[in-house]
Amino acid sequence: MKSQAATALTSDFARREDRDLIAACLSGEREAWEALIHRYQRLIYSIPLKARLSPDDAADIFQSVCLKLFEKLATLREHDKISSWLITTTSRECWRVAAHSRRESQTPSSDDGSELDFLSQIPSAGLRADEQHELLERQQMLRDAIKTLSERCRQLLTMLFYEREESSYSDIARRMAMPVPSVGPTRARCLEKLKRILQNKI
Amino acid sequence: MRCPSFENLIDYFDNAIEEPDRTRVAAHLATGCLTCAESLTWYERVRLVSSSDDTIRPPEWVFKRAVRVFDAVQRPRIAERIGKLVASLVFDSFGSAALAGVRSSETVNRQLLYRADNYNIDLQIAPVERKRADLVGQVLKEGEANFESVSGLNLVIEQGKESVYSAVTNEMGEFKVSGMKYGVYKLRIELSEGHITVPDLPLVES
Numbered sequence: 001m002k003s004q005a006a007t008a009l010t011s012d013f014a015r016r017e018d019r020d021l022i023a024a025c026l027s028g029e030r031e032a033w034e035a036l037i038h039r040y041q042r043l044i045y046s047i048p049l050k051a052r053l054s055p056d057d058a059a060d061i062f063q064s065v066c067l068k069l070f071e072k073l074a075t076l077r078e079h080d081k082i083s084s085w086l087i088t089t090t091s092r093e094c095w096r097v098a099a100h101s102r103r104e105s106q107t108p109s110s111d112d113g114s115e116l117d118f119l120s121q122i123p124s125a126g127l128r129a130d131e132q133h134e135l136l137e138r139q140q141m142l143r144d145a146i147k148t149l150s151e152r153c154r155q156l157l158t159m160l161f162y163e164r165e166e167s168s169y170s171d172i173a174r175r176m177a178m179p180v181p182s183v184g185p186t187r188a189r190c191l192e193k194l195k196r197i198l199q200n201k202i
Numbered sequence: 203m204r205c206p207s208f209e210n211l212i213d214y215f216d217n218a219i220e221e222p223d224r225t226r227v228a229a230h231l232a233t234g235c236l237t238c239a240e241s242l243t244w245y246e247r248v249r250l251v252s253s254s255d256d257t258i259r260p261p262e263w264v265f266k267r268a269v270r271v272f273d274a275v276q277r278p279r280i281a282e283r284i285g286k287l288v289a290s291l292v293f294d295s296f297g298s299a300a301l302a303g304v305r306s307s308e309t310v311n312r313q314l315l316y317r318a319d320n321y322n323i324d325l326q327i328a329p330v331e332r333k334r335a336d337l338v339g340q341v342l343k344e345g346e347a348n349f350e351s352v353s354g355l356n357l358v359i360e361q362g363k364e365s366v367y368s369a370v371t372n373e374m375g376e377f378k379v380s381g382m383k384y385g386v387y388k389l390r391i392e393l394s395e396g397h398i399t400v401p402d403l404p405l406v407e408s
Binding site (some may be wrong): 025044049057143 | 248258260272
């Protein structure tokens with residue numbers, strides 16, 4: 001059986017815009033749905049974990065948000081920012097699950113808050129809900145943009161930006177089978193492409 | 203003064219530039235070049251956004267389960283194959299006589315095995331405190347080794363006409379509902395081909 005990375009990254013669906021993927025989903029193309037879920041999987045799954053819900057709750061929330069996404073595909077077709085809709089929907093689901101757990105444990109809290117400011121409960125440098133929402137959108141935007149680059153650029157920028165262990169240029173050169181002096185210029189070219197794709201935004 | 207290359211600019215930001223290029227870039231930025239300042243700000247934001255990104259991928263089974271939402275909705279006709287089935291009890295550990303010489307303990311788990319079509323539903327009722335029990339179970343399809351049809355199934359537990367608990371099976375068809383109140387319930391397992399009902403699920407004191 002193919003892994004999610006194998007199916008969604010090698011498929012041309014992975015490079016399509018959200019609205020193309022939605023249209024393909026609505027016309028019954030399963031791969032488009034898979035690519036859409038693959039694109040937003042980190043975003044959806046990480047919100048409950050950031051809000052300190054359990055991995056089991058995060059898995060259930062992931063499923064229920066995907067169901068809602070599927071049900072809403074027709075109305076989201078013209079939506080420019082699926083990520084924004086997903087952040088709001090996932091936050092509401094987190095709030096619902098957290099509120100249900102509080103009721104089950106019969107420990108009412110005076111600080112229940114509401115679904116609208118649930119994101120502010122994510123312990124991330126004291127960001128307000130709207131700031132947290134914006135940061136999540138930017139993280140998604142950057143990852144999406146990197147995915148549209150060539151394989152070489154994608155690999156290089158992933159090593160530079162997302163690997164927890166910082167890699168030296170000699171490590172990168174070895175892993176990418178390129179001369180050490182080429183790493184810097186290649187990085188600059190990839191970043192210039194990324195800047196163009198993002199149209200200076202981020 | 204001519205703008206430094208983009209590579210020099212980002213190296214300057216990353217402290218990865220040697221003299222005399224470093225001094226040259228610093229002198230250029232000091233002139234207030236808006237183009238270079240904008241490039242540096244953009245790069246700084248990219249670094250900030252990427253370094254704050256601690257999102258993680260869900261486990262493979264969670265991803266696959268969500269992908270199967272498509273199949274469940276797109277293929278409703280398959281439902282006609284099974285439709286609504288009522289599971290029959292084929293084994294109840296409380297229904298068999300205790301072995302001679304074996305003393306019963308105060309709280310004993312009860313095991314129930316149900317069958318419907320080619321599905322087996324293995325349930326275990328484990329009493330916990332305050333007249334409550336955990337319901338642990340596994341749905342299995344005969345002859346299927348990879349659990350493809352039994353992972354990610356929605357389970358609804360009803361009492362009367364009200365849904366009181368719910369669960370979703372994991373990648374091996376297993377599920378758990380914790381702290382259910384004692385009572386008699388109806389368990390509904392929603393398959394892509396229809397649904398199976400366990401009509402009188404007894405969560406009662408042993």
